[in-house]
Amino acid sequence: MRLRPLTDPAPFLIIVFGLGAVLSQGCAAPLRHVDRLPNYPVGFVERGMASWYGPGFHGKKTANGERYDMYGLTAAHRTLPLGSVAVVHSLPSGRHVTVRINDRGPFAKGRILDLSLAGAQALGMTGNGTDQVELRVVRYDPRPEGMGVLRVQAGSFADLHNAQALFARIQRGFADGRIVHTELPEGRRYRVQIGRFLVESDAHKASTSLDRMFHLQSFVIRDDG
Numbered sequence: 001m002r003l004r005p006l007t008d009p010a011p012f013l014i015i016v017f018g019l020g021a022v023l024s025q026g027c028a029a030p031l032r033h034v035d036r037l038p039n040y041p042v043g044f045v046e047r048g049m050a051s052w053y054g055p056g057f058h059g060k061k062t063a064n065g066e067r068y069d070m071y072g073l074t075a076a077h078r079t080l081p082l083g084s085v086a087v088v089h090s091l092p093s094g095r096h097v098t099v100r101i102n103d104r105g106p107f108a109k110g111r112i113l114d115l116s117l118a119g120a121q122a123l124g125m126t127g128n129g130t131d132q133v134e135l136r137v138v139r140y141d142p143r144p145e146g147m148g149v150l151r152v153q154a155g156s157f158a159d160l161h162n163a164q165a166l167f168a169r170i171q172r173g174f175a176d177g178r179i180v181h182t183e184l185p186e187g188r189r190y191r192v193q194i195g196r197f198l199v200e201s202d203a204h205k206a207s208t209s210l211d212r213m214f215h216l217q218s219f220v221i222r223d224d225g
Contacts, residue, residue: 041084044137048112050088051130052120053105056185062103063224064143070117073097076105077113077135078221079200081147085139088113090123091132097122098138104224107156109217148224150197151176152207154216156189163190170194170214174206193221 037043054070062068064082075086084101099119106114113135117126125131154170157163163179171177174194181190194210197203203220210218 039140041080041137042140044080044084045134046112047091047134048132049110049130050113050115050123050125050133050135051106051108051111052115052117052126054117054120060183064102066102068103068116072116073099073118073122074102074116075099075113075119076103077101078104078106078219079150080137081140081142081222082224083141083143084137085141086135086137088115088119088123089134089136090125091134093124093131095123104221107153109219145225148222150195150200150203150220151193151223152195152203152210152218153221154192154194154210154214154218156191158187158189160190163192166192166214170210173213174210193223196223 053076057068058070060068062074063076068074075088077084077086080086080101082101082103085098086101087096087098089096097115097119099115103114106112111130113133115123115125120126120131123131123133152174155163155166157166160179160181167177167179170192171194176196177192177194179190179192181188195203195206197206200220207218207220210216
C-alpha cells in the first residue's frame with residue numbers, strides 16, 4: 001500500500017510543507033536521535049488486535065515495493081521498520097506464526113497488525129476476522145533506505161476537498177503537513193499527515209495533542225519514502 005504525495009500543479013492541489021507553528025508537545029523542527037531499544041526493532045513487543053487482508057490487495061505493491069502475496073507469511077504494521085521479522089502469538093488460542101513486515105497498515109484505530117491470509121490461517125482467525133495477539137520482533141533485515149521517519153495521520157478521505165478542509169484546520173498548529181494519496185481496491189484515498197519525527201514518543205504526543213484539539217482519532221505511521 002504505497003503512498004504518493006500529490007503533485008498536480010493546479011493551485012488547489014498544491015501541498016505546502018513545513019507550514020504553521022510548531023507545537024511544544026512533539027512537533028519539533030530539529031530531528032533527534034530515536035530513543036529505542038539498543039538493537040531496535042529486535043526485542044520490540046506489542047499486544048493488541050490483529051486483522052488480516054486478502055483478495056482485494058493480492059498482487060498489488062506493498063510498502064517495500066514487493067507484490068502482495070496473500071499466501072505468503074507477511075504482515076503490515078504502522079511503525080515497525082520494513083524488514084522486521086516477528087513471531088505473532090494468538091492470546092486466546094496459543095497458536096503462533098512468524099511473519100515478515102513488508103507493508104503498512106492497518107489503517108484502523110485500535111488495530112496493531114494486518115496479517116496476510118496465510119498468516120491469519122495459521123492463527124485460525126479468518127472466521128472471526130480479528131484476534132488478540134502479542135507480536136515480538138526476533139530479527140531485522142534492514143533496507144538500504146533506512147527506517148524512514150514517523151508521521152501522524154490525521155484522517156483519510158475519498159474526497160480531496162474533505163482532505164484539504166482538514167489540512168486547512170490543522171496546518172497552523174503543526175509542522176510539516178502534507179496530503180498524500182494511495183490507491184485502494186475501493187478507490188483512491190487522500191490521507192492528511194503532519195510532523196516528521198525520529199522519536200516515537202514525540203510522534204505519539206503530537207497525535208494526542210491533535211486528537212484533543214480537533215476531536216480526531218489519529219495514529220502514528222512510519223513514512224518509508
